[in-house]
Amino acid sequence: MIHLVRDCPFSKALWFTLNFPYDPSSFPASSFAAWWEGIRLSSSSHPNDTEITTLAMHTIWRIWKVRNERIFKGTSTSPLMARDLVLSQIRKYNLAIAPLRDKSTTIQKENSAVVWFTPPSGYIKINFDASFVDQNGSGGIGLVLRNETGLFLAARAIHLPHCLNARTAEALAMREALNLASGMHLSHIIIEGDSCGIISFVDTNKPLPLDIEVIVLDCRRLKHQFQKIYFNxxxxxxNRSAHVVASYSRSINGTTTWTSFPPSWLISSLRGDMGFC
Structure with missing residues (x-):
């Protein structure tokens, strides 16, 4: 059982793509019960302990489901597809138990149901987001880079005076994230954003809509410049910090980049991501 949920290549890849805040292989493995107790005790000291435990339970359940489907149905599921199924199941779970909570607790839990996790050791995570104003066709891009400890490395705000639509703005934000990582000579990165459609287009070879075709093709080319790259x-x-930077970008002209030290108006979002008040 330990090998199935912790050590097999599929399970390792799934835990990695979910950005689980602890290394599953670091807990005692004398039995599944001992291993699970290690996860539970470590999570109890984290400000988002309930969310982490929920993520672990749903991940283990998904690994078991994938194993059974492969044995009994002959179907294969990729780690990325399993990741999406885990996150979808957690959202359904939170909705299902919401009526059992006090109203104020419900709001608090739903707002933090999925938290920002630090990237694995040796990786840099780049969160991206875009904003779009339909009335005048303008928009903006927000990028935030952090390391394995959650330390701020850089942020970039880019004003888009003319943009076709919101989807185009998100695609441009993805491309700028890749360009920034390339310009900084990063080798191991995680690109993370709240645009599921754009991430799917870049991470697969599915046919592209005309409005973003050229941009996504650029992204597909750029992603091969890195030794290791994952899309989440x-x-x-x-994705709050990137959203805050994207909103700010509409108030500037051109591009503004911050390195080493974040702007004062971004600090509260960065601290919130790490579970600080």
Missing amino acids: FSPRTS
Whole structure:
């Protein structure tokens, strides 16, 4: 059982793509019960302990489901597809138990159901987001880079005076994230945003809509410049810092970049991502 949920290549890849905050292989493995107790005790000291435990339970359940479907149905599921199924199941779970909570607790839990996790050791995570104003066709891009400890490395705001639509703005944000990582000579990166459609287009070879075809093809080319690259979908609740930068970008002209030290108006969002008040 330990090998199935922790050590097999599929399970390792799934835990990795979910950005689980602890290394599953670091807990005692004398039995499944001992291993699970290690996860539970470590999570109890984290500010988002309930969410982490929920993520672990649903991940283990998905690994078991994938194993059974492969044995009994002959179907194969990729780690990325399994990741999406885990996150979808957690959202359904949170909706199902919401009526059992006190109203104020419900609001608090739903706003933090999916949290921002630090990237694995050796990786840099780049969160991206875009804003779009339909009335005048303008928009903006927000990028935030952090390391394995959650330390701020850089942020970039880009004003888009003319943009076709919101989807185009998100695609441009993805391309700018890749360009920024390339310009910084990063080798191991995670690109994370709340635009599931754009991430899917870049991470697969599915046919492209005409409005974003050229941009996504650029992204597909750029992603091969890195030794290791992963794309993560993240709901708005765990993409707040990039969203704040994207909103700010509409108030500037051109591009503004911050390195080493974040602007003062971004600090509260960065602290919130890490579970600080």
